[in-house]
Amino acid sequence: MNALDRLTAADAMRRLAERDASLYAATAQERMPIGHRLGWTGLAAKADSRLPLLANLATAMETEGFTDVVLLGMGGSSLTPLVISRVIGSAEGSPALHVLDTTSPVAVRALMDTLEPEHTHVLLASKSGTTIEPLTLYAILRPWIDQAVGRTAAGRHFTVITDPGSPLEHLRQRDLMRVTLTAPATVGGRYSALSMFGLAPAALIGVDMPLFIERAAIMETACHQPSADNPGAQLAAWLADAAGAGRDKLMLVCSPRLRPLCLWIEQLVAESLGKNGAGMVPVVACGELKAAVSGPDRAVVVVHEADDSALPARAQQAADEAPLMAIELASVYELGAEFLRWEYAVALAGFLLGANPFDEPNVAEAKQATLHMLDGSLTPPRATTDVDGTWVTYAGALEAPSAPPANRIEALRALLGSLQAGDYLALLAYLPEDGALLTPLYGAAETVMREARCPVCVELGPRYLHSTGQLHKGGPDTGAFLMITARDRTDIEVPGKPYTLATLHRAQAEGDLVTLAAHGRRVLRLDLPDLGPATLASLAEDIKAAASTAAR
Numbered sequence: 001m002n003a004l005d006r007l008t009a010a011d012a013m014r015r016l017a018e019r020d021a022s023l024y025a026a027t028a029q030e031r032m033p034i035g036h037r038l039g040w041t042g043l044a045a046k047a048d049s050r051l052p053l054l055a056n057l058a059t060a061m062e063t064e065g066f067t068d069v070v071l072l073g074m075g076g077s078s079l080t081p082l083v084i085s086r087v088i089g090s091a092e093g094s095p096a097l098h099v100l101d102t103t104s105p106v107a108v109r110a111l112m113d114t115l116e117p118e119h120t121h122v123l124l125a126s127k128s129g130t131t132i133e134p135l136t137l138y139a140i141l142r143p144w145i146d147q148a149v150g151r152t153a154a155g156r157h158f159t160v161i162t163d164p165g166s167p168l169e170h171l172r173q174r175d176l177m178r179v180t181l182t183a184p185a186t187v188g189g190r191y192s193a194l195s196m197f198g199l200a201p202a203a204l205i206g207v208d209m210p211l212f213i214e215r216a217a218i219m220e221t222a223c224h225q226p227s228a229d230n231p232g233a234q235l236a237a238w239l240a241d242a243a244g245a246g247r248d249k250l251m252l253v254c255s256p257r258l259r260p261l262c263l264w265i266e267q268l269v270a271e272s273l274g275k276n277g278a279g280m281v282p283v284v285a286c287g288e289l290k291a292a293v294s295g296p297d298r299a300v301v302v303v304h305e306a307d308d309s310a311l312p313a314r315a316q317q318a319a320d321e322a323p324l325m326a327i328e329l330a331s332v333y334e335l336g337a338e339f340l341r342w343e344y345a346v347a348l349a350g351f352l353l354g355a356n357p358f359d360e361p362n363v364a365e366a367k368q369a370t371l372h373m374l375d376g377s378l379t380p381p382r383a384t385t386d387v388d389g390t391w392v393t394y395a396g397a398l399e400a401p402s403a404p405p406a407n408r409i410e411a412l413r414a415l416l417g418s419l420q421a422g423d424y425l426a427l428l429a430y431l432p433e434d435g436a437l438l439t440p441l442y443g444a445a446e447t448v449m450r451e452a453r454c455p456v457c458v459e460l461g462p463r464y465l466h467s468t469g470q471l472h473k474g475g476p477d478t479g480a481f482l483m484i485t486a487r488d489r490t491d492i493e494v495p496g497k498p499y500t501l502a503t504l505h506r507a508q509a510e511g512d513l514v515t516l517a518a519h520g521r522r523v524l525r526l527d528l529p530d531l532g533p534a535t536l537a538s539l540a541e542d543i544k545a546a547a548s549t550a551a552r
Helices: 004-007 010-018 028-035 039-063 079-087 104-112 132-149 151-157 165-172 196-204 209-223 231-244 261-273 289-293 311-319 332-351 363-375 408-416 435-452 469-476 501-518 533-550
Strands: 066-073 096-098 121-124 157-164 177-184 251-252 281-284 298-305 322-330 385-386 390-396 422-428 455-459 477-484 524-526
Touching: 004 010, 004 332, 004 435, 010 231, 010 332, 028 261, 039 196, 039 209, 039 332, 039 385, 066 196, 079 096, 079 196, 079 261, 079 332, 096 104, 096 177, 104 132, 104 501, 121 132, 121 196, 132 151, 132 157, 132 363, 151 157, 157 165, 157 196, 177 196, 177 435, 196 209, 209 231, 209 332, 231 298, 231 322, 231 332, 251 289, 251 311, 251 455, 261 281, 261 298, 261 332, 261 469, 281 455, 289 311, 289 435, 298 311, 311 322, 311 455, 311 477, 322 332, 322 390, 322 408, 363 469, 363 501, 385 408, 390 408, 390 501, 408 477, 408 524, 408 533, 422 435, 435 533, 469 477, 469 501, 477 533
Parallel strands: 066 096, 066 121, 121 157, 157 177, 251 281, 251 298, 298 322, 422 455, 422 477, 477 524
Antiparallel strands: 385 390, 390 524
16 A cells, blocks of 8 residues: 555544544553644634734834844744745835844854844744743844843834743743734644744735735645645655655755745754654755765655746656656745645654654754753863864764874765765754855765765754754664864853853754764764865865765
């Protein structure tokens, strides 16, 4: 029986739409937490009721002269707005949206230097109300705006998005922030695209919300149908059939304008299915198509615009015999529908693959490790050697060579030489999202894919901790991890905290290093002396050289 027949036989589409937690668990005790995270299945149908509130807020933003909106969030609280802002963008005359989902002091300082605090509105988004990154960034941005407009007036520059009664709601009341926009407590972060976490930022930048919601609601209705025509079920079955055939690397190929959507899909797939030693590894394809999508462990999804109709054929030719599914978006306003398709598909794929798609047990490990790094109760592995200012650390299952490496290429060769058929490489880069720094790394990733014939993910920290970090630690032990950090001197004080922003940023990297090592993963950390473009370009060349020699 193929996967689609299994879904039909289990009546899985109807049961999911009706929030039947028995799809995923046998006992009442196991079902209870799952049932508390199934509230997303009807969000599109209810979204219209939130539009008057959002329209009023958007009008107030315009009237009060706000030109920029900064969203502070992580993971499910930030990726939907990021995708909407980069794919649809702001309407003419509406504020620009800046998603700040990093603790890099370089990135935070760069954004603050480009904005005028008196014309900046901040969305503080956290489902739990306790997420360290947005709360830390709020502690930095609040006095910045206070100083510009005064403490009392500054409160109107901040809006909170959170669950009812969360600690963040209490903080809003204490600090006299403008308003709280609540999302259902029964909706997990990565399934919250059609909740206030996605809708509010979109409305504030002038997205046509009735059209956006209309397209999403049509998809939601289709995904509730208990038939083989259900688009969510079709994608779920395709994913499960591919994984069952050993094709557990999900290569995401998108039209250029839709490429940001890959970040959101990556999070949803990795965090929902990557646990208990299993899961699909989502990889955003970069560079040469054949190197990215061709291989016995690959399955390919192509998401393309209507005017890029040749992309699926090019990808299929490059993929050889790899299974390929093509999804066409008639317009960028199909994004809302695409969020829904993937949410239903991944939830149903969890049923087919025997995974609970609504927990993230290993994400909490890295969060705790970060806190222990900050309080000094946990320390990272010591660097093995210093290679021309780059501190080299071998951790987890990656053994240090008997003799110290003479250069970075030798250090990298130890990790890249460990790659075998079925493995993937993840570049965990604790860097600002800056093309001058990242473009060389994408070029290096393409070289590794071609030379080592394995998929390569380029992940930004700490963003990935709330996304693919679950898969890295809880998924299959097929990952090799190159962690890239830098001892840059740029820093920002965090009011009321005993640590600076740079200290937090570094603690997040080192907390994940310790956690990956504890899971026996192969980890190489390269701690660079600075964040200069020349330093990153030099590292990228060393990665290419190591990949070429390790593959021989």
